[in-house]
Amino acid sequence: MDSILYWNAVALEANRVSHSNGAREQIGPPLSARALGIVHLGMYDGYIGVLGDSAQYGPYLPDLPPAPPGANPDAAVAGAAEVTLKSLFPSQKEAFDEALAGAGLSGPGVAEGLAFGRLVAERILADRAGDPGVGDAGYQPSPERYRHRPDPFNPDQGFHGPFYGARSKLFSAMERHENRPPPLGNEAYLEVQRVVRVTGIAPELLGSVPQFVIDSLPPDRRRRTEERTLIGLFWAYDGANGIGTPPRLYNQIVRLVAEDRNNSTQENARLFALINVAMADAGILAWEQKYAHDLWRPVVGIREHDLSMGPAADDAANDISTDCQIDWLPLGAPASNSTDRNFTPNFPAYPSGHATFGAAALHIARRFYGIAKDDMNPDSLAAGITFVSDELNGITRDNSGTVRPRHVRSFPEGLWQMIVENGRSRVWLGVHWEFDFAPRPIEIGGLPLGLAIANDIFDTGMMKSPIGPASR
Numbered sequence: 511m512d513s514i515l516y517w518n519a520v521a522l523e524a525n526r527v528s529h530s531n532g533a534r535e536q537i538g539p540p541l542s543a544r545a546l547g548i549v550h551l552g553m554y555d556g557y558i559g560v561l562g563d564s565a566q567y568g569p570y571l572p573d574l575p576p577a578p579p580g581a582n583p584d585a586a587v588a589g590a591a592e593v594t595l596k597s598l599f600p601s602q603k604e605a606f607d608e609a610l611a612g613a614g615l616s617g618p619g620v621a622e623g624l625a626f627g628r629l630v631a632e633r634i635l636a637d638r639a640g641d642p643g644v645g646d647a648g649y650q651p652s653p654e655r656y657r658h659r660p661d662p663f664n665p666d667q668g669f670h671g672p673f674y675g676a677r678s679k680l681f682s683a684m685e686r687h688e689n690r691p692p693p694l695g696n697e698a699y700l701e702v703q704r705v706v707r708v709t710g711i712a713p714e715l716l717g718s719v720p721q722f723v724i725d726s727l728p729p730d731r732r733r734r735t736e737e738r739t740l741i742g743l744f745w746a747y748d749g750a751n752g753i754g755t756p757p758r759l760y761n762q763i764v765r766l767v768a769e770d771r772n773n774s775t776q777e778n779a780r781l782f783a784l785i786n787v788a789m790a791d792a793g794i795l796a797w798e799q800k801y802a803h804d805l806w807r808p809v810v811g812i813r814e815h816d817l818s819m820g821p822a823a824d825d826a827a828n829d830i831s832t833d834c835q836i837d838w839l840p841l842g843a844p845a846s847n848s849t850d851r852n853f854t855p856n857f858p859a860y861p862s863g864h865a866t867f868g869a870a871a872l873h874i875a876r877r878f879y880g881i882a883k884d885d886m887n888p889d890s891l892a893a894g895i896t897f898v899s900d901e902l903n904g905i906t907r908d909n910s911g912t913v914r915p916r917h918v919r920s921f922p923e924g925l926w927q928m929i930v931e932n933g934r935s936r937v938w939l940g941v942h943w944e945f946d947f948a949p950r951p952i953e954i955g956g957l958p959l960g961l962a963i964a965n966d967i968f969d970t971g972m973m974k975s976p977i978g979p980a981s982r
Contacts, residue, residue: 511613511614512773512775512778513553513557513583513584513587513588513613513775514553514557514587514775514778514779514782515765515768515769515778516609516613517549517553517587517588517591517609517613518550518761518765518778518782519765520591520595520605520606520609521545521546521549521550521591521595522546522754522758522761522762523605524536524545524595524598524599524602524605524606525542525545525546525754525755525757525758526752526753526754526758527599527602527605528542528599528601528602528754529749529750529751529752529753529754529755530751530752531601531602533599533601533602535598535599535600535601535602536598536599537749537755538644538670538671538749538755539749539755539756539757539793539863539867540644540671540674540675540793540794540796540797540863541643541644541793542754542755542756542757542758542793543755543757543786543789543790543792543793543867544638544641544790544793545598545599546757546758546761546786546789546790547681547786547787547789547790547791548594548598548634548635548638548790549590549591549594549595549598549786550782550783550786550787551570551571551634551681551783551786551787552590552591552593552594552627552630552631552634552635553587553590553591553627553779553782553783554569554570554779554780554782554783555569555570555571555574555590555630555633555634556583556586556587556589556590556623556626556627556630556631557583557584557586557587557775557776557779558776558779559574559576559577559586559626559630560577560581560582560583560586560623560626561583561776562576562577565776566776566777566780567776567779567780568971568973570682570783570787570972570973570974571630571633571634571637571974572974574630574633575629577622577623577626578622578625578626579622580618580619580622581619581622581623581625581626582615582617582618582619582620582622582623583623583775584613584615584623584775585615585619585620585621585622585623585624585627586623586624586626586627586630587627587779588610588613588615588623588624588627589623589624589625589626589627589628589630589631590627590628590630590631590634591606591609591627591631592606592609592610592627592628592631593627593628593631593632593635594631594634594635597631597635637974640679641678641679642673642674642677642678643674644670644671644674645673646668646669646670646671646672649669649672649673651669652804653820653821653822654822655814655817655820655822656694656695656805656806656811657804657805657806658804658805658806658807658810658857658858658859659806659810659821660856661807661809661810661853661854661856662809662810662813663809663839663842663851663853663854664851664853664854664856667853667856668856669856669857670855670856670857671797671801671857672801672857673801674793674794674797675793675794675795675796675797675798675799675800675801675980676798676801676802676979676980676981677979677980677981678794678798678979679975679977679978679979680791680794680795680975680977680978681787681790681791681794681974681975682787682788682790682791682967682970682972682973682974682975683791683795683963683966683967683975683977684966684970684973684975684976684977685966685977686795686798686977686980687795687959687962687963687966688799688802689799689803689860689861689954689955689958689959690954691803692803692805692860692943692945692946692954692955693945694805698945700833701726701727702943702944702945703808703811703812703815703833703943704723704726704727704833705727705731705937705944706808706812706840706937706940706942706943706944707719707723707808707812707833707835707838708723708724708727708731708732708733708734709731709732709733709734709738709937709938709940710734710742710808710840710841710937710938710939710940710941711734711838711839711840711841711940712839712840712841712842712940713841715837715838715839718835718837718838719835720832722832723832723833734841734938738938739841739938740902740917741931741934741935741938742841742935742936742938742939743844743899743901743902743914743939744899744901744902744917744919744935745759745864745868745899745901745931745932745935745936746843746844746846746901746935746939747759747899747900747901748843748844748845748853748855750844750845750846750847750848750901750906751846751847751848752846752847752900752906753846753847753900753901753906756863756864756867756868757786757789757867757871759899759900760785760789760867760868760871760872761782761785761786761871762897762900763872763897763925763928764781764782764785764871764872764875766892766895766897767875767879767891767892767895767925768781768782770894770895771879780878780972781875781878783972784874784875784878784967784968784972785870785871785872785874785875786871787967787972788870788871788874788960788963788964788967789867789870789871791870791963791967791975792863792866792867792870792871792959792960792963793863793867795866795959795963796861796862796863796866796867796956796959797857797863798980799860799861799959800857800858800859800860800861800863801857801858803858803860803861804858805858805859805860805943805946806858806859807854807855807858807859807941807942808838808840808854808859808940808941808942808943809838809839809840809854809940809941811943812834812835812838813834813835813836813837813838814834815831815833815834815835816830816831816833816834817831818830819834819836839940840852840854840939840940840941841938841939841940842854842939842940842941843855843939843941844901844908844909844939845909846901846906846907846908846909847906847907848909849909849911850909851909852909854940854941855941859941859942859943859946860943860945860946860955861946861947861954861955861956861959862933862936862942862946862947862955862956862957863956864932864933864935864936864942864947864956865932865933865936865946865947865948865955865956865957865959865960866956866957866959866960866963867960868928868929868932868933868957868960869929869933869956869957869958869959869960869961869963869964870960870961870963870964871960871964872925872926872928872929872932873925873929873960873961873964873965874964874967874968875891875925876889876891876925876926877964877965877968878968879891883965883968883969886926886961887926888922888923888924888926888927889923889924889925889926890924891924891925892920892921892922892924892925892927892928893922893924895920895921896918896919896920897918897919897920897921898916898917898918898919899917899919901914902914902915902916902917903916904916929957929960930957933946933947933948933955933956933957934947
């Protein structure tokens, strides 16, 4: 049994349960990514530390003591996972005790390995002890045009993580990567606005968009096809009951690649530490950029497009712009396995967190398997692999109580296809603008931000970052 894959599965189940059991531990994308980063760095340093001079890779934390002679490396993984998971998800302690009992540890060196792994875990947890939370106490939204405000369908949703990004030190990235501002108030913005208005609209409003708006778009951007609806749902994982968050989804995918490639345990220790530390930094930097640019979501931007609309309106108009639709609603992020409404996430649009997390995780996996840093072309890493999303597994229910069908999806163009499709999926749910993910130009959006984070961490060797918070 591969100890990294075993405890990775335990950690992913903890993410799923944490969004289902009401304890509200490590919920939402940034804290989910942070938690998985901490767990996998502990497992990695525990395993590498026991291997010592024979290890293929160097440790993440500097100045760790040497492991006891004869320590069992799988036991070190277990000790690190147990301590970090119990600290992060205390309501699930019994499940972690059961996982430890079922880990199959036996023979000489187990006690020494467990002790070393637990020591490493305490060092990792201590290093991240000062991280901020994601509460919005003291945050005041701007009333200005283009600025993020709550979903009018969920006006009491609050704001997730307004201070998290800027007040967090980095895990491993050596630069606080930034995005250029998105295009606003010009023809490029208007086209993007029309695209999401047409392709991301709620089904009951499909006939409400004027035909000339649809006709103004290129033919391949004029409607939300059945496949686009499916893709929007497939990649969602919006903190849903019984499903969890995007970092869990990207781990599920990389597990399939790792198993297909017959990775060694040491290779898996490195690979899963890389993808999860990249997402931990993606959560920090995407949220820093989100609240720096503070861009409204489509549900506000389309309903308040006319200058006479919104709290900062400065123009009186009785004949509003045809690009303003005051009753527009998105298909929405799916409230799976609940009776809640579909929703628009409670944080700014730009850049897309989905796109940033997906690009960071999947591109650093591409780098691990030898793909060049600037290669934005199809790859063969998913050849022969199929994936079933938990959103479309024949078990999950939509918010009407209807079971969604099971859908088996393949990716002939590899992880790059997944990176792009994952980003675009958010437009087809109506919760993002196209430039929020934007594979080109490379300066704009979550996809380029995720690529930059992945390349930074991979090229500098996944070392502990000296970069502290941007502000307090």
